[in-house]
Amino acid sequence: MRRRRCLKLLTALPWLGAAGRLHAATPFEAAWRALLGGVPPVLSEDMRLELPEMAEDGAQVPLTLSVGREDVEALFVLAEMNPVPLVASVELAADALPYLAARIRLNGNGVVWAVARCRAGWFYAQREARVARGGACG
Amino acid sequence: MDGVEVSARLRARRLAEFTEIRLLIHHPMETGRRVEAGSGALVPANYIERLTLRLEGRIVADCRLGTGVAADPSFTFRLKTGAPGERVAASWRDTQGREGELSAVIE
Numbered sequence: 001m002r003r004r005r006c007l008k009l010l011t012a013l014p015w016l017g018a019a020g021r022l023h024a025a026t027p028f029e030a031a032w033r034a035l036l037g038g039v040p041p042v043l044s045e046d047m048r049l050e051l052p053e054m055a056e057d058g059a060q061v062p063l064t065l066s067v068g069r070e071d072v073e074a075l076f077v078l079a080e081m082n083p084v085p086l087v088a089s090v091e092l093a094a095d096a097l098p099y100l101a102a103r104i105r106l107n108g109n110g111v112v113w114a115v116a117r118c119r120a121g122w123f124y125a126q127r128e129a130r131v132a133r134g135g136a137c138g
Numbered sequence: 139m140d141g142v143e144v145s146a147r148l149r150a151r152r153l154a155e156f157t158e159i160r161l162l163i164h165h166p167m168e169t170g171r172r173v174e175a176g177s178g179a180l181v182p183a184n185y186i187e188r189l190t191l192r193l194e195g196r197i198v199a200d201c202r203l204g205t206g207v208a209a210d211p212s213f214t215f216r217l218k219t220g221a222p223g224e225r226v227a228a229s230w231r232d233t234q235g236r237e238g239e240l241s242a243v244i245e
Contacts, residue, residue, distance in 0.1 A: 059208060059209065060208045060209075061208070077206075079206055082205075082206045083169075083171065083205075084169075084204045084205045084206060085206070086204050086206070087203075087204055087206030087207060088201055088202065088203050088204065088206070088207060089201065089202040090199055090200070090201045091199070091200040091201075092198070092199055093196070093197060093198040093199065095193075095198060095217055095218045095219040096198045096199050096215065096216070096217050096218075097156055097215075097216040097217065097218060099214075099215065099216040100213070100214070100215065101212075101213065101214035102207065102208075102211065102212065102213050102214070103207075103208040103211065103212050104206050104207060104208055105205070105206050105207070105208050106206075
């Protein structure tokens with residue numbers, strides 16, 4: 001009952017805008033949902049995501065991703081600390097190995113996610129990343 | 139390409155297990171959020187949003203890129219296929235509509 005009254009109060013505060021804005025998704029949450037819908041991927045031991053433990057320069061961070069599976073269709077890299085978290089999406093032909101090396105931007109410390117869309121489903125790996133010098137707004 | 143000159147390097151080598159393709163594109167990958175020192179103005183966004191890799195004309199990797207890709211982006215891809223003498227090509231387009239293309243023969 002009390003909760004309902006609170007909700008009523010919130011929706012009655014026009015200067016807060018839509019009540020939903022109070023619970024606005026972070027850019028990362030929005031990107032994650034756009035990629036995966038509501039279905040959580042499975043943590044995979046077959047995915048190797050390599051990043052420096054401490055990147056000297058967030059504007060140039062080497063990343064290597066490889067997946068020890070035969071059924072990978074696409075790879076995705078997301079950086080939760082970036083204003084645009086989806087860094088890259090790569091659709092792979094059947095004869096392309098599930099491997100990617102690239103240099104990315106990291107806009108601070110946080111988690112970098114690699115997601116693989118496979119015929120058997122969606123899998124992921126994650127790595128905590130730290131940067132000594134922030135990343136020029138990746 | 140008009141306006142900004144964009145140069146790139148592409149190298150493809152057949153190794154024992156796979157063909158390794160390395161691509162380096164000179165491009166500022168402007169995010170649209172960088173403030174120019176001095177004027178204080180925002181530098182307009184200009185980043186490579188699409189990158190396609192082909193082996194003998196057939197797409198083997200099709201990438202959509204965001205502002206989280208570093209300036210002067212470099213990529214390495216690996217293919218199970220690809221023999222010395224076959225041709226690999228990379229093509230890309232940035233958000234200001236400029237396109238680039240480069241091909242190389244597998245060593």
